[in-house]
Amino acid sequence: MAETLVDVTDLTITPAGSPTPVLDSVSLSIRAGERVGLIGESGSGKSLTAASIMGLLPEELHASGTVTVAGFAGNVLTAKEKRLARMRSDLVSMVFQEPMSALNPLMRVGDQIAEVLRLHGSVPRAAIPARVRELLVSVRMPDPDSARFAYPHQLSGGQRQRVMLAIALANTPRLLICDEPTTALDVTVQKQMLDLISERVNAVDAGLLFITHDLAVVAGMCERVIVMYQGRIVETGDVEAIFTAPQNPYTRGLLASSDLAATDADGKLFTLRTAGDYSGPGEGEPAVTRPRSTASAGTGLTNEDTTASAGEDPPGAPPLIEVAGVSKIYRPGGLVLRRKAPVQALDEVSFTVRRGQRLGIVGESGSGKSTLLNILSGLDQPSAGHVRVGDIAVESASAAGLRRLRENLQIVFQDPFASLDPRMRVEDIVAEPLVAKGVGREARLSEVEAMLDAVDLDPASMRRYPHQFSGGQRQRISIARALITRPQILVADEPVSALDVSVRAQVLNLLTDLVDDYALTLLFVSHDLGVVRHLCSEVIVMKDGRIVEAGETEAVYDQPREEYTKSLIAATPNLAAALATG
Incomplete structure (x- = not known):
């Protein structure tokens, strides 16, 4: 039996002034070399459990029970910060969800890695620069010699997460805790990071506690899983046993x-x-x-379906959206950026969207998806090419034409908290587009009530503020605001990527119903190919500003022609496949 690295016994955490614990009698252990997944929805207590093991609980929380770590004498919950600082990195280390928040924006990344080595004194000062480079090479950082002199904002999300992994493993800890380390990454970068974490953990023979809401990732990474719900552990055991024959309803x-x-x-x-x-x-x-296909993408793929269903144009009608030869070049301006080369964000993009179509747009960060959406919605101008939405030529539209465009084309963004004004009540947020149209107060309130009911929110909650709702509820508010003007086209930009799996399912079902009920044309942008496959009848795949493949979703997914498409599909975590390969 391997040595126990961490032993948590009856851990209970209660906020100051509250009788209700947020963690209730949590007990778990992790052995040397063991890989354990910790799953559950937001608010279940996963991150609090990890913070307890690291000795990083906020002062306003009262903790009871015991947390012991191999090589550290005493209870972590009651230890002084000076001793805990030595434990961290040497014995237990952590990779956080958002590297941009965890890294110091004012320090070069090489200096941040060196700081960990210096503070813990595990490497002679003269050898620190070589060790920093060695760590960057070990996490496969592109051009490590240049990267160590970069600031965090100069690196991509995947590169920043590599820096976090290098810092976490700098002093060869015995236990690595990863808290949602790949949530915001593209599928291919996510796969690279998961493979890298697995490889590095094996290389130093460390234990792993992997926190995530992605069960397919747990199935591929871990041997044992712990399921948390409302501050309690409700089930634990072997991954295959739990995922094929769960005993707990949750x-x-x-x-x-x-x-x-x-x-x-x-x-x-x-x-x-x-x-x-x-x-x-x-x-x-x-x-x-799914609705029958009526798409024809600009790559030459067509469909001869001549039957128009509800909300679709009759055969022979012009497409609702036409994008023809659109390119976008960003030319850096100003004295500081004068020498930088122009950036080709879009390169000869062409496709059409017919009324009632559900089109998925997939590709990695930097593929041009967001630039394309900005141009479609009139928020940016193409450098070349033509864009038509309905009867509006977007690139030459007047102010009145753009207002009409935005009534008929509405966007739901990835982060509802960032897109909702925190100082406005829900009724005012949802009604705001109606105010711009001059609709009277009583009529506005009536429409807001009906729309909140349509997105399965209690109209009685319309006097509350965004922070008083969960993430899924906030996304429903965003959808209600987008649909209040009865648009023809709904553009959803990564609308479920930040949601728990159970909330994601609810929001996707809601979108499906609303698209049908309101006869909407849907453009759904995502890096989650599984979501696009479920929701969309057609898909276009973008890479480096170009459409590299397009067609009916099932055909593209089952028989992809392009190597890039194949790599995206292969990198997408799949629960059944992960369990089958053990």
């Missing part, structure tokens, strides 16, 4: 919600509420009901 609900390949008899994703009919990952055929 675990079953998480599994059902995370499986984008499984749907109920109505073609809806399973949720915590409907998980009772779920048969397990990889079992049965998906029962997804």
Whole structure:
């Protein structure tokens, strides 16, 4: 039996002035070399458990119980900060979810790695520069000699996360804790990071505690899983046993919600509420009901379907959206940036979207997806080419034309908290587009009530502020605001990437219903290929500002022609495949 690295016994955490614990009698252990996944929704207590092991609990929280770490004498919960500082990095280290928040923006990344080595005195000062380079090479940082002199904002998200991993492993800790380290990364970068974490943990024979809401990642990375719900551990055991035969209803609900390949008899994703009919990952055929294709993408792929369903134009009608030969070049200006080369964000992009179509747009960061959306919505101008939405030529539209465009094309953004004004009540946020149209107060309130009900929010909550809602509820508010003007086109820009799997399933089901009920044309932008496959009838794949592949979703996914598309599909975590490969 391997040595126990961490032993948590009856850990209970209570906020100051509250009788209700946020963690309640949590007990767990991790052995040397063991890989343990910790899963559960936001607010379940995952990050608090990790912070307790690291000795990083905020002062306003009262903790009882014991946390012991091999090589550290005494209870971590009651130890002094000076002793805890030595424990961190030497014995236990952590990779956080958002590297931009964890890294010092005013220090070069090489200096930040060197600081950890200096503080812990594990490397002679003269050898620190060589060790910094060695660590950057070990995490496969492109051009490590240049990277160590860069500031965090000069690196990509994946590169910043590599720096965090280098810092975490600088002093060869015995336990590595990863708290949602790949949530914001593209699928290919995520796969690289997961492979790298696995490789580095093996190289130093460390234990791993991997916190995530992605069950497919846990199945591929971990041997054992711990399931948390409302501050308690509800189930723990071998990954394959828990994921194929869960005993707790909540675990079953998480599994059902995370499986984008499984749907109920109505073609809806399973949720915590409907998980009772779920048969397990990889079992049965998906029962997804999608609209018949009416797409023709600019890569030459066409569809001869001549039947127009509800909300679609009759055969022979011009497409609702036409993008023809669109390019966008950003030319840096100002004295400081004068010598920098122009950036080609879009390069001869062409495609059409017919009324009622559900089009997915996939690609990595920097592929041109966001630039394309900005041009479609009139927020940016193309350098060349033509964009038509309805009867509006977007690149030459007047102010009145742009107002009409934005009534008919609405966007739901990735982060609802950033896109909702924190000082406005929900009723004012949702009604704001109606104010611009001159709709009277009583009529506005009536429409807001109806729209909140349509997105499954209690209209009685309209007097509350955004911070008083959960992430999923805030995204519903964003959707309500987008649909209040009854637009023809809904553009969803990564709308579920930051949500828990159970909330993601609810929001995707909601979008499906609303697209049908309001006869919407949907443009859905995502780096999650599983979400796009469930929701969209057609897909275009973008790389380096160009469309490299397009067509019906099932055809592109099942028989991709381009190597880039194949790499995206192969990198997408899949629960059934991970369990099958053990």
